[in-house]
Amino acid sequence: MKGTAAERLFDIGNTILMLLLIVCTLYPFYYVFMASISDSNLLIQHTGLLFRPLGFNLGAFKKVIENPNILSGYRNTFIILVAGTAVNLLFTTLGAYALSRKFMLRKFIMIAIVFTMYFSGGLIPTYLLINNYLHLGNSLLALIIPVAVSTWNLIIMRTSFEAIPETLLESAKIDGAGEFRILFQLVVPLSMPVIAVMILYYGVAHWNSWFNAMLFLSDRNKLPLQLILREILVQNSTDSMTTGTGNANDTEAIGQSIKYATIMVATVPILVVYPFLQRYFVKGVMVGAIKE
Amino acid sequence: MAKSIRLLWDDVRKNRAIYLMVLPVVLYFFIFKYFPMYGAVIAFKDFTPAKGVWGSDWVGLEHFKDFFESYYFVRVLRNTFLISFYNLVFGFPAPIILALLLNEIRQKLFKSVVQTVSYLPHFISLIVICGLIIDFTNRGGAASSLIAFFGGPSTPLLNDAGYFRPIFVSTSIWQEMGWSSIIYLAALSGINPELYEAAKVDGAGRFRQIWSVTLPGLIPTIMILLILRIGGLMEVGFEKIVLLYNPNTYETADVISSFVYREGLAQGNDYSYTTAVGLFQSAINFVLLISANRISRRFSGSRLW
Numbered sequence: 216m217k218g219t220a221a222e223r224l225f226d227i228g229n230t231i232l233m234l235l236l237i238v239c240t241l242y243p244f245y246y247v248f249m250a251s252i253s254d255s256n257l258l259i260q261h262t263g264l265l266f267r268p269l270g271f272n273l274g275a276f277k278k279v280i281e282n283p284n285i286l287s288g289y290r291n292t293f294i295i296l297v298a299g300t301a302v303n304l305l306f307t308t309l310g311a312y313a314l315s316r317k318f319m320l321r322k323f324i325m326i327a328i329v330f331t332m333y334f335s336g337g338l339i340p341t342y343l344l345i346n347n348y349l350h351l352g353n354s355l356l357a358l359i360i361p362v363a364v365s366t367w368n369l370i371i372m373r374t375s376f377e378a379i380p381e382t383l384l385e386s387a388k389i390d391g392a393g394e395f396r397i398l399f400q401l402v403v404p405l406s407m408p409v410i411a412v413m414i415l416y417y418g419v420a421h422w423n424s425w426f427n428a429m430l431f432l433s434d435r436n437k438l439p440l441q442l443i444l445r446e447i448l449v450q451n452s453t454d455s456m457t458t459g460t461g462n463a464n465d466t467e468a469i470g471q472s473i474k475y476a477t478i479m480v481a482t483v484p485i486l487v488v489y490p491f492l493q494r495y496f497v498k499g500v501m502v503g504a505i506k507e
Numbered sequence: 508m509a510k511s512i513r514l515l516w517d518d519v520r521k522n523r524a525i526y527l528m529v530l531p532v533v534l535y536f537f538i539f540k541y542f543p544m545y546g547a548v549i550a551f552k553d554f555t556p557a558k559g560v561w562g563s564d565w566v567g568l569e570h571f572k573d574f575f576e577s578y579y580f581v582r583v584l585r586n587t588f589l590i591s592f593y594n595l596v597f598g599f600p601a602p603i604i605l606a607l608l609l610n611e612i613r614q615k616l617f618k619s620v621v622q623t624v625s626y627l628p629h630f631i632s633l634i635v636i637c638g639l640i641i642d643f644t645n646r647g648g649a650a651s652s653l654i655a656f657f658g659g660p661s662t663p664l665l666n667d668a669g670y671f672r673p674i675f676v677s678t679s680i681w682q683e684m685g686w687s688s689i690i691y692l693a694a695l696s697g698i699n700p701e702l703y704e705a706a707k708v709d710g711a712g713r714f715r716q717i718w719s720v721t722l723p724g725l726i727p728t729i730m731i732l733l734i735l736r737i738g739g740l741m742e743v744g745f746e747k748i749v750l751l752y753n754p755n756t757y758e759t760a761d762v763i764s765s766f767v768y769r770e771g772l773a774q775g776n777d778y779s780y781t782t783a784v785g786l787f788q789s790a791i792n793f794v795l796l797i798s799a800n801r802i803s804r805r806f807s808g809s810r811l812w
Contacts, residue, residue: 222713229608233621236605239681240624243639246649262647263656310532313525319518324529328536333738334793336543337785338745338764339771339778344543347556364535394524423632426746430772441634448638449750474642478635485630493623496630500689 244486251275251475255468275472279480288440291355295439296421299359303417304410306363311372312398332366342430357431358424358439368416371499375409376402412499415492422485440481447477550783563779570783579766587762587788590743593676595736601684603729606691607721611713622692625685637750640678641665665751668759675751675760690732691725698724730809738796741788763788 218226246265250258254270261269279285314321335341341361351357379402387397403410425441432438446452519526545560550570552563574580605625612618628636643650644664655661664670702720711719745764752760761769763784771781796811804810 219712225713226611226613229611230617232608233612233617237621237624240627240685243643243649246643247639263652264649306531306535309528313529313532316522316525318522318525319515320526324533327541328532331536331540333796334544334789335540336545336547337782337789338767339782339785340543340546340549341539342772343549343556343560343778344539344546361539363539364532369532394522394528398528419630423634425632425634441632444632444634444638445750448634449641451641474638478638482631482635486627489627489630490623493626496626497689501693 244482247475247478247482251472251479253472255472259468259471272472275469275476276480278469278473279476284435284438284443284446285440285477285480287436288438288443291437292422292440295355295358296418298355299362299421300414300417302359302363303365303368304413307365307369307372307413307417308398308403308410310364311369312376312394312402314369314373315376316394328366328369346431352431353433353437354431355437358421358427361427362420362424365417365420368413372406372409372413375406379405408495408498411495415495416499444477444481448474547782547786549779550786552779554779554782566779570780571787573780574784574787579761582758583761583763583766583784586759587741587743587764590672590675590762591740593672594679594743595740597676598680598683599733599736601680602687603691603725605684606688606695606725607717609688609692610695610721611717622685625688627685628682629686633746633750636678636682637747640674640751644670644674666753666755668756671752671756671760675747679747691728694725694728695721726807727809730803730807731811734796734799734803734809734811737799738792740795741791 249265249268252271252273253265253268254272255275257269314325345357345361346352349360351360383401384397387401392400423441425439425445428439428442429445432442549560549563551565551567552560553566554560554563558564609618609621612621642648645651646661646663648663651659651661651664654664660667664674698720702724703716706716706720741763743762743764745762745768748760748762748765749768752765767781767785767788769775770777770784775781800811
């Protein structure tokens with residue numbers, strides 16, 4: 216590589232910085248992995264960083280997998296994710312296609328939609344609407360219908376539909392196809408990449424969401440995974456899994472290991488699929504960026 | 508008037524399918540975005556569920572006055588502004604610098620590895636991230652041990668009001684720096700390569716090229732995102748705050764949105780009062796956004812609308 220001494224120095228410094236960034240990003244997950252397979256009594260005495268497991272014990276994983284809440288959490292999250300994303304996709308595709316076509320109210324509707332990105336009625340009126348007026352409390356529908364459309368995703372999809380050549384749609388129209396046929400037999404098959412992006416964005420949002428579930432659900436067996444995680448990780452309650460493990464110290468120790476094992480069980484699915492899906496996420500940002 | 512209604516009717520008849528397709532989205536926005544805006548009138552009423560939004564008694568600006576005169580007003584306003592301001596000062600340049608540095612990496616594979624790794628935290632659920640933060644800053648945790656080594660306290664850091672904002676802001680940068688850099692990388696890939704060739708012909712070295720070609724190419728994107736950030740200056744999302752704060756740290760951690768949540772839904776149910784507080788925040792943000800947009804349009808030509 217050619218260049219002045221200063222430029223070579225910059226390249227070396229840059230590489231070191233980037234390596235540091237990788238370490239800082241990945242180390243917390245490495246730590247959790249090492250801690251989750253460590254012996255809990257050794258782990259609880261340990262302070263500071265961790266580079267290899269302390270002893271070896273998979274007992275905490277066994278407790279986590281046997282925990283009925285984790286299982287029901289996964290089941291509920293799966294139901295919400297599939298049903299929610301299907302609703303998202305239907306609403307967003309129909310709306311985005313319509314708004315990419317020419318009709319009289321288009322501009323008015325677009326302005327009304329974009330306005331909601333900058334101004335909202337707030338948390339409390341939204342809560343009252345869903346709970347007191349629509350009576351969706353304690354129903355999984357409260358996690359699906361109120362988030363049926365993301366304004367940002369709608370705009371991304373509309374931008375992508377607008378890039379389809381007008382002549383293509385016109386010729387289909389001349390052949391006698393109605394708008395619904397044009398959308399589902401021509402536009403949708405042409406737009407699989409952006410639809411993949413939408414599935415991923417909405418899917419990730421459903422997977423991660425917890426706040427609405429906390430507000431609206433009261434039955435324990437309806438709670439999604441994230442709320443179960445919140446109990447274990449944030450509210451620090453591992454009691455349901457540590458009963459009958461001997462004296463108080465043992466209980467505290469195994470509780471700590473259970474936390475790490477829980478993080479592993481809840482995060483590994485994401486870590487496994489993420490590298491393969493990453494480029495689709497990026498594509499979504501790129502499509503959105505063109506709009507600017 | 509009658510004429511435009513007739514025009515609209517003709518358009519609906521002509522584009523029946525299009526109107527049918529847009530209907531679910533219009534209903535969604537009407538019900539879930541505009542109805543709550545109407546519902547926000549309870550900020551000027553004494554709302555009771557029995558009387559409903561329409562039937563509750565008007566009280567004018569009483570709730571706003573109560574808020575402005577309360578002890579919490581200064582506290583939540585200060586915390587919201589400071590957390591947001593630190594996020595802006597430290598968090599806004601981070602992805603720009605990262606994008607510039609990534610752009611200078613010649614090794615394709617290394618570059619894509621760094622990118623993939625840096626986007627990762629964005630996809631980890633907030634609950635898990637906050638669980639990690641709580642654990643690492645706990646007594647004897649991975650991060651607090653390091654801080655204790657350099658003379659910090661050996662108690663859980665999140666119980667210490669002085670540490671809340673640094674922890675909140677630095678972890679937010681860790682979460683979002685990589686993901687936010689994508690939009691700048693997209694802008695960088697749109698810079699005309701001929702500009703670099705021309706700069707080289709003029710004898711510009713690499714640093715000069717970054718300064719004179721790359722950075723100017725980023726300015727429009729930077730301005731747009733800056734306008735949006737300034738528009739959100741009086742807004743800190745409550746999710747991460749609510750997961751990380753506790754009564755020991757309310758003094759530095761409690762922001763407007765977490766206050767609304769706590770007093771309106773979690774501990775209290777003073778709907779009208781907290782709606783007024785939320786509306787106050789929305790109004791400030793809206794004014795900030797319009798001002799930022801106007802200033803940017805005047806001085807840099809970049810604008811949202």
